[in-house]
Amino acid sequence: MSAATQPAPAPAAAAPPPPEAVRRAAARRRRVPYLLLLAGVAWLLVFFVAPMVYQASTSVQTGTLEDGFKVTWHFATYWDALSEYWPHFVRSLVYAAVATALCLLIGYPLAYTIAFRAGRWRNLVLVLVIAPFFTSFLIRTLAWETILADQGPVVSLLNDLHVLDVTSWLRITQGHRVLATPLAVVCGLTYNFLPFMILPLYTSLERVDGRLHEAAGDLYATPLTVFRKVTFPLSMPGVVAGTLLTFIPASGDYINAELLGSTNQQMIGNVIEAQFLRVLDYPTAAALSFILMAVILAVVTVYIRRAGTEELV
Amino acid sequence: MRLVRRLRANLVVIAGVLALVYMILPNAVVLAFSFNKPKSRFNYTWNQFSTDAWQHPCGVSGMCGSLGLSLKIAVYATIAATVLGTMTAFALARYRFRGRAATNMLIFLPMAMPEVVMGASLGTLFLNMRIQFGFWTILIAHVMFCLSFVVTAVKARVMSMDPRLEQAAQDLYATPTQTFLRVTLPLAAPGIAAGALLSFALSFDDYIITSFNAGNSVTFPMFVWGSAQRGTPVQVNVIGTAMFVLAVLLVLAGQLVGGRRKARG
Numbered sequence: 001m002s003a004a005t006q007p008a009p010a011p012a013a014a015a016p017p018p019p020e021a022v023r024r025a026a027a028r029r030r031r032v033p034y035l036l037l038l039a040g041v042a043w044l045l046v047f048f049v050a051p052m053v054y055q056a057s058t059s060v061q062t063g064t065l066e067d068g069f070k071v072t073w074h075f076a077t078y079w080d081a082l083s084e085y086w087p088h089f090v091r092s093l094v095y096a097a098v099a100t101a102l103c104l105l106i107g108y109p110l111a112y113t114i115a116f117r118a119g120r121w122r123n124l125v126l127v128l129v130i131a132p133f134f135t136s137f138l139i140r141t142l143a144w145e146t147i148l149a150d151q152g153p154v155v156s157l158l159n160d161l162h163v164l165d166v167t168s169w170l171r172i173t174q175g176h177r178v179l180a181t182p183l184a185v186v187c188g189l190t191y192n193f194l195p196f197m198i199l200p201l202y203t204s205l206e207r208v209d210g211r212l213h214e215a216a217g218d219l220y221a222t223p224l225t226v227f228r229k230v231t232f233p234l235s236m237p238g239v240v241a242g243t244l245l246t247f248i249p250a251s252g253d254y255i256n257a258e259l260l261g262s263t264n265q266q267m268i269g270n271v272i273e274a275q276f277l278r279v280l281d282y283p284t285a286a287a288l289s290f291i292l293m294a295v296i297l298a299v300v301t302v303y304i305r306r307a308g309t310e311e312l313v
Numbered sequence: 314m315r316l317v318r319r320l321r322a323n324l325v326v327i328a329g330v331l332a333l334v335y336m337i338l339p340n341a342v343v344l345a346f347s348f349n350k351p352k353s354r355f356n357y358t359w360n361q362f363s364t365d366a367w368q369h370p371c372g373v374s375g376m377c378g379s380l381g382l383s384l385k386i387a388v389y390a391t392i393a394a395t396v397l398g399t400m401t402a403f404a405l406a407r408y409r410f411r412g413r414a415a416t417n418m419l420i421f422l423p424m425a426m427p428e429v430v431m432g433a434s435l436g437t438l439f440l441n442m443r444i445q446f447g448f449w450t451i452l453i454a455h456v457m458f459c460l461s462f463v464v465t466a467v468k469a470r471v472m473s474m475d476p477r478l479e480q481a482a483q484d485l486y487a488t489p490t491q492t493f494l495r496v497t498l499p500l501a502a503p504g505i506a507a508g509a510l511l512s513f514a515l516s517f518d519d520y521i522i523t524s525f526n527a528g529n530s531v532t533f534p535m536f537v538w539g540s541a542q543r544g545t546p547v548q549v550n551v552i553g554t555a556m557f558v559l560a561v562l563l564v565l566a567g568q569l570v571g572g573r574r575k576a577r578g
Contacts, residue, residue: 139550254429276433
């Protein structure tokens with residue numbers, strides 16, 4: 001880090017300036033970062049931190065929409081919410097974890113190809129990876145309804161190959177359908193968050209010196225060993241960043257579960273949305289939000305400890 | 314045998330290409346179905362080729378209005394988030410000061426928070442302060458979640474810049490203003506552009522946070538969401554395709570300009 005490396009321009013060989021002026025200049029320079037920060041930090045404090053604090057107080061309120069809500073330190077809301085909706089929490093975490101694993105599995109070869117094997121196609125492929133960011137993801141998620149439609153070519157093929165018999169036995173699809181099953185939701189989640197996995201992976205793979213591969217090869221390492229001992233460890237910052245960028249939003253997502261799933265695949269995001277926008281039970285929505293945050297924080301903390309990287313923030 | 318060996322040598326590339334196909338497949342479907350003439354309200358099965366939707370892209374009530382609202386919010390949110398975010402990024406990358414670590418944390422948190430949590434809490438706050446939901450509440454929310462991404466993009470760029478270039482400018486008697494405008498800003502420009510582009514895309518595309526803060530206003534993602542229940546009009550596919558093509562052209566053009574500048578320098 002090369003912060004604070006702007007020394008005052010040295011007055012070469014001239015008489016030293018009066019100390020008073022120097023001190024004032026230094027004081028002014030010390031104020032600069034705070035002035036620069038003021039607006040951005042204020043925005044986040046007012047519209048990000050304050051709502052969180054307010055949400056915390058909402059979660060221990062009781063009341064109705066007509067009579068108004070009052071803080072009554074009613075912590076039972078947390079317990080009630082958890083005991084009623086724990087299957088949704090479990091489902092969210094499982095779906096998000098599976099989608100994250102699939103993103104890594106699908107995204108790594110692509111990031112690797114772009115970084116080391118794409119040659120002059122590199123820029124085009126990168127554009128194709130970024131482009132989905134600019135097309136409405138809702139429209140693309142709806143397109144999966146067409147792709148996975150009951151009479152569509154994908155489902156017919158999977159049926160002919162008897163794949164759906166196996167997946168139905170595994171309880172991730174039902175009968176001869178893919179839509180409205182866990183498989184469809186996970187497929188949508190994987191698809192939607194793939195760019196968030198690929199870009200960090202690519203960034204960290206791009207920094208890996210290709211000569212290291214040659215050196216390892218010269219030392220009689222097989223390609224697999226090169227990958228296991230050189231490439232993959234060096235890409236760990238990207239793996240950690242990518243998995244977090246995928247797992248966290250995926251566990252709070254409700255769009256894929258809503259559009260590609262049925263009521264049996266609802267995730268915790270669906271419940272929070274319904275409690276807030278339809279049931280208008282704000283305390284429960286707030287409590288559920290905080291439980292989700294706590295769970296994610298716990299999972300992420302354990303994960304970062306185990307993956308061990310300091311290049312996160 | 315040779316084929317097998319070549320396939321094995323390129324296993325990674327094959328997997329990569331398959332991943333790319335997986336990523337682009339929905340875009341291809343959106344494109345194809347923008348030329349469909351659906352039999353019912355639901356544009357999910359192929360019926361007949363038609364260019365109707367392309368000839369009347371605004372032929373559905375409410376859609377182009379929502380598109381305009383989304384564009385307006387995205388432009389304003391991008392400008393605000395880019396200005397605030399760039400200032401914040403410079404402070405974090407260039408100065409050591411008390412509270413720097415806390416500020417870094419504050420910037421990181423919104424990116425690590427599920428959208429549904431942010432949306433619901435901001436919505437609760439507005440609700441209780443009895444602030445009318447609509448254009449301004451959406452804009453405030455969008456600036457809030459775009460800010461962190463701009464800061465991260467600009468900070469990365471500023472930290473990789475060589476401070477000696479600015480010292481050299483000052484050695485050559487450039488004033489601080491001149492140094493900033495002619496050396497610092499051009500060097501930081503790619504980071505700022507990346508941040509702005511990302512923030513435009515995020516704002517334009519956001520559904521979750523917006524849905525908690527929009528009241529009766531309908532942005533384009535909210536229109537698409539609503540239409541999913543009633544039967545999505547073909548025009549939605551037209552807009553989706555146009556956005557994809559425009560984005561690809563824009564990014565390619567940007568890379569061409571960047572590449573040429575690099576070649577010249």
